[in-house]
Amino acid sequence: MSGSMVRGRKASTEAAAVIDGLLGVSRVLVGLTARSLGELDADVTLVQTRALVLLASRGPQRTVDLAVELNVAPSTVTRMCDRLVRKGLVERYRRGDDRRATWVVLSEAGRDLVGELMRQRRRAIADLVRSLPIEDPAGLAAALDSFVQAAGEIPEAQWTRRWRASAVRPADAIPA
Template identity: 35%
Template sequence: MTTAPSGEQQSTDADVEATLVASRALLGVVARSIAEALDVVTLPQFRVLVVLRTAGPLRMGALAERMNINPSTFSRFVDRMVEGGWIQRKSRLESRREVLIDLTAHGAQLVDHVTHRRQRELATILSELDPAQRRAVRRGFEVFALAAGEPSATDLLILGI
């Protein structure tokens, strides 16, 4: 014999469903903001650009580690991105033997374009709300983010965020 869910369980189920719907809406914003970029780079390439835009120049091994990719296979991947004009290799001033991977202006511009596009779409969505609703959304996201904790870089990189 099964028992009917309690009022508390029904409320939790409704909370989870509402959060799932909101997460799909946000994923839609992410997908639309990155779609144009994926016409010129692959998602893994865009992930590299985002890491470099966030972290700054990195040694090849450190970048491969952040991408969770074997360094021996990562070198060819980097070669293709250099050839495409998205990133560059440069010697470190303090140690000429140490090579850093950095964004080119072209690579930085692509990441910035995606970021600005995402910001514009979020601003448009939020402009549909009155000030009290915007404050409620902001407060809800702040509370949710605190409860969820900071996602790992690996989790974020899956989507090129």
């Protein structure tokens, strides 16, 4: 067997181990989110939570763009936003330059819910991290940051800044 085949098989095995590890981490993180939602007694589903988090990190969104991001039909996002509006977590509006498109923005209550959810998750993750023997914290942090960015997300410090400003409706907003 050639050296390149051995290296290729080893790289494939190592990649599979990383993938398996990240799958386990994803189960833990979804579990932490569900637990945090239960502790907050928040009457929102995981998909609704994802929509709220997207609005917090990316600002106001057209409903059609939110549907693409969530990988659901636009009608599904419309119904989901109906529920979130009734719960006071988002507001709908139209823009003066295009009254056909409906936009969604977090309400202050929605921003506050996302903030509290993130604070609870941060505490739970911090507890887990403190229990780990991490040999290279800076290296691990850099690898995780690269993973986050590869997934199209933004680093935590940038996310926090966007979250703080997420309940601001644009000046040209017209209630929908």
